[in-house]
Amino acid sequence: MSDPKAAKRIVSGLSRRWQAVVAAGLLLTAAVSNGSPVQAATAFPELKLFSEDWKPYHYVEDDVVKGQTADLLEKILEKVGSTQTREDIVFLPWARAFREAQVDANTVLFSTGRTPERERLFKWAGPILKFDSYFIGKKERNFEIERSEDLHQYKVGVVIDGASAVFAKRHGIPEENTTFNSQGIFNVKMLAADRIDFIPIQWKNFARLATKAGIDPTEFEPVFLADTVSLNFAFNLETADGVVDRFQTALEDVLGLQEQAKGETPTREVN
Template identity: 35%
Template sequence: MHNKNVFIVFWFCMFSLFFTQKIIAVSLEKLVVLAEDYPPYNYLSEDGELKGIAVDLLVAAYKKAGIKLNPSYIKVQPWPRSYRQLEKDENTMLFSMTRTPARESLFRWAGPISKTKVVLIAKKSRKIRVGFTCELTNYFIGGILDDIGIQLVRELLGYNTNILTSPYANSLAKMLDRERIDLWAYEENTAKLFFERNNLDPNNFESIYTLSESELFYAFSLKTDQKIVDRLQKAIDEVRGNE
């Protein structure tokens, strides 16, 4: 009788584990997944396909979780729109996002994806040099609304800073080149690729101030079940373990 009870308990636990994993897998499948054009982490190729370091890792992690994720399922839109959507909607994921203390409690997190460096970029010919942080208030700083660059500038200098925002990095790269802004607050590697996209020589620009060195993550809305986030984190860890 004792062995029979142990057998029943064993199969009950196995069934419960299978059922729980199935529920989580279905939930992962139903997540709204958002991204922006942010090379080399996630970007649209010339043929319109979403590619990049973060995309490859996410597809591999989903596969580990038993789900096939087609990159075409991921919705690419301007960062400000996606950021607002992540703040208010449930079951939503956005990448790639820099994880900072200020953002920590606003979202749930899985990752990391990659290291990241956010800087202030100037045109070399301007020969801008900053000895003290307060000197940054003398310049017009460009960036994307709700992007980490502008958020860090606000934290550093407050709201009395001369800031010009655009939802598009292409526009900001051109504005910096045409000296419509003095500095561009953005991810260093990503900015270089946007210069190249716009037929601008990256060597004509330089990073003159480091705002942060951190890591990129997949961010989830707070209304997303933590079990879903944990499942993706487990899958990411398994992918990393095989590298």
């Protein structure tokens, strides 16, 4: 109620006991109307934080959790009033983390590609950033792929429940030509050994995995665009909307401050 006089008339016409109740309600309404941070009085719940080892976004090095998304997460948690830190992140193989994130409320999986196929599986906060993923193959094969149908004759390696599996299905790769692995590095090794022909993956991530496996990434190349991926924090569906909204607001505030510090127009997209 925006009219103070009208509010006073309502309160004065009630018993003393109800005057106190209504007055408290009016104060809360006024605080919300004026944009006061009344939600700060509500403690932010402890979150289960699941992720995978994915350099440079989130990874463990010398027993220390590092990475730009881990940095971002820690700032978000601080902003919402949580006492949790990057040390609360649990690193799991992606397929297991993906399943675990769908079990309990207040569970967060990151960095998760937000695709139409996953849209209803989670509540979302983001984006953290965006990038292109490609079907990557060997340079020496001189592939000529102009449309999705041209891929159907080839064998494609994907990660179980990963974005790569989504891309392969979306582009119509036959199931008999799709190889599923629990980790991306296994696909890279199979590609180098000519056991598969393509991996749908971000180039930087492919190069990192290839180097880790002792494989020269310069022997491979992006052949065909798989999709433009938006990375996000994915919340279990049982998580309260208010929790996700507070996290989203904090995310936007942190990213906005980072861009302002760079002297740039705030944006959350990196292609």
